Amino acid sequence: MFDHEKFDVYSFEDTPLNRDCYIIDEVYIKEYEQSMIDFFNGKALESVGYVGFVAPRKVHTNSIELSWYPNIHTRFHEVVIKLPKEAYIKCVGCWQCDEKPHIFVKSGWLKGIYLRLYSVFALVDAIGVKEALQDGRLSREKLIFLRDEVDKLSKQYIDISFISFADSILLKSNWSVGHYESDVQYTYKPEVFIEIVKELQSIYRNTLGLSVYAVITQGSNEYYDDPLLHISDTQNHICLNSLGIPFAELMAIQNTVRSSIRMKIHEPAELYMDKLFYNSLKFKFRFDKQKGNKYTYRAKMMDADSFYYCGQCQNILDNLE
Helix, strand or coil: CCCCCCCEEECCCCCCCCCCEEEEEHHHHHHHHHHHHHHHCCCCCCCCCCEEEEEEEEECCCEEEEEEEEECCCCCEEEEEEEEHHHEEEEEEEHHHCEEEEEEECHHHHHHHHHCEEEEEEEEEEECHHHHHHCCCCCHHHHHHHHHHHHHHHHCCCCEEEEEECCEEEEEEEEECCCCCCCCCCCCCCHHHHHHHHHHHHHHHHHCCCEEEEEEEEECCCCCCCCCCEECCCCCCEECCCCCHHHHHHHHHHHHHHHHHHCCCCCCCCEEEEHHHHHHCCECCCCCHHHCEEEEEECCCCCCEEEEEEECHHHHHHCEC
16 A cells, blocks of 8 residues: 555654644545545545644654644644554655645544543632731631632633632633534633633632732643543542643643742743643734743653743733634
């Protein structure tokens, strides 16, 4: 298969990196080969099958790290996913015809990435808690008031979980990509997290007299077929159902931010957004998001350095569509 001299056939280990590629179902492999051979012989090129947009980033022993673009029409949405070696069939292109490499994958795996759930995570942290405790400014009554106000806010966003612990709140929502052969719709709405952070700023200021900042990420969550939270029958075990790159990035960004502020690399901000979350926001056309302040951090579950963007909550809100 793909023996014609004009085909560029890549092995798993030699998958082309950092360039635009397509992922396509294995069921189209013979049809695609024949359409290309017909094109080589002078016939018009016919489109075959349905393709997804990806860019391979790193080849591991048993998987390929992909940047996947589930939406490039209404927003620029990039998600990091892993293509297991056992789901990989073949990678074929044709540079002589300017044909991007097509990565053929197993049908079940491809359908799965469109049907599974993904997550947005935000960690909202209060500023100056230690000093407030030392000064006796955090009474039980104020903390109960805070809890009650967060309860009220959570009722307005029933699709988002609010997990309070110590002086922080973890926010989590699940979203889906959508699939043309099912009823699953594209439900990604990251802008709502900026709105919630704005609301929490007001709540913390009015109840505790403290400011807050937030770290926000999005992407693949290994608990992809599970609800937002798991609570045991005995009510004494709560599982966040969260494991994956975006959850790990929350802590990596937060640690880097604290270090960067101490070292005066940048000033404190209200929002610290992973680049994939930031780039996925639907900004107004006139707003140049690339001019945002960005800084490097080392992601725990990725091989390369990544970036987070600093911003002020109201400025981001003012520039969203």
